[in-house]
Amino acid sequence: MNILPPALQEVIDAFGLLPGVGPRTAERYAYYLLRRDPNSIHKLVAALEELPGGIGYCQKTFALVPAGQELSDLYTDPRRDKTVIAVVAEPFDIVAIEKTGQFHGTYHVLGGLVSPIDGIGPEQLHIAELVKRIDEDKVVEVILATNASVEGESTALYIQQQIGDRKVIISRLAQGLAVGVDLEYADQISLGRAFDNRQTL
């Protein structure tokens, strides 16, 4: 006997495929759409139907672009400095950096991080294309803006080796205390980095 109608159970199961969504959360989403806001169903369906077909990748930076567009707006914009590249793991990292409003160079999306456990080797990432860009765009600085994780660090190290003795400044995002975090609640490693990278006043 079905406690819930199959049409509802299938929506719950489909939501359950999303990352971090358990059965209870999936039930909440499904019930919300059913009872409180049936109009959202159409919005979600219409948006999802366009999803895979509407997206492409920038041929230079591998950022997400509307399908059919060859280069990212952030790359072609003449106000962006093509000689400075921020290297990020995933396209959404660009959104986070753009929100700071402090970076005026261009991006390069690796498409992941080196992670032997997940079977991702450096040859699956857009590292060769980065090195090519360094030569083509006369790049003066590469900012390795990967996560401060084991994968982020080892990917950064690998890229550094690939860049070799090209005359380019290679930098890494600063690590230390997060702004607004109490020292007593900071994790050991961040606190250690904050000591290592302390600034003379």
Add this chain to the structure above:
Amino acid sequence: MNILPPALQEVIDAFGLLPGVGPRTAERYAYYLLRRDPNSIHKLVAALEELPGGIGYCQKTFALVPAGQELSDLYTDPRRDKTVIAVVAEPFDIVAIEKTGQFHGTYHVLGGLVSPIDGIGPEQLHIAELVKRIDEDKVVEVILATNASVEGESTALYIQQQIGDRKVIISRLAQGLAVGVDLEYADQISLGRAFDNRQTL
């Protein structure tokens, strides 16, 4: 300038309509569907398209049923005792109670709880239909299985008044310590109820 392609931004916005989903979570869902599991998009679209049209309400219990079905399986099942009714606020409460495997009566879904703040008065709930069922099905016990919240309590009180002096046992789910919860972490009110409702051994 769009940092993200419109096709992706629209999926993020649509997911953002779901309860408790902020922009970061919506981004995670959209990116997961795009990069890691494009097949899930079709599953989700297919399921959502069937959602509103595939669901109906039981004419007696107001539980969710497949469209076109008049009565809930849990109501028509001859093994279920129609003389005992568990009154719940929402259809998913039935799922939670069924999981205990301890209740063999039938259900009555109110469709919400009395909540003046949200503009929900008792006349919008299926209370008149409950009273009618009590008479028609010769009900001997009504278990008011609404939440132990202000709304749950006041709805239970209102129903009790509507049942009036009909010869029917009216009960309420026991309140006290949650099983497995340390006494020192229990909230004051639950601990207070646990004292009030203490059982003689």
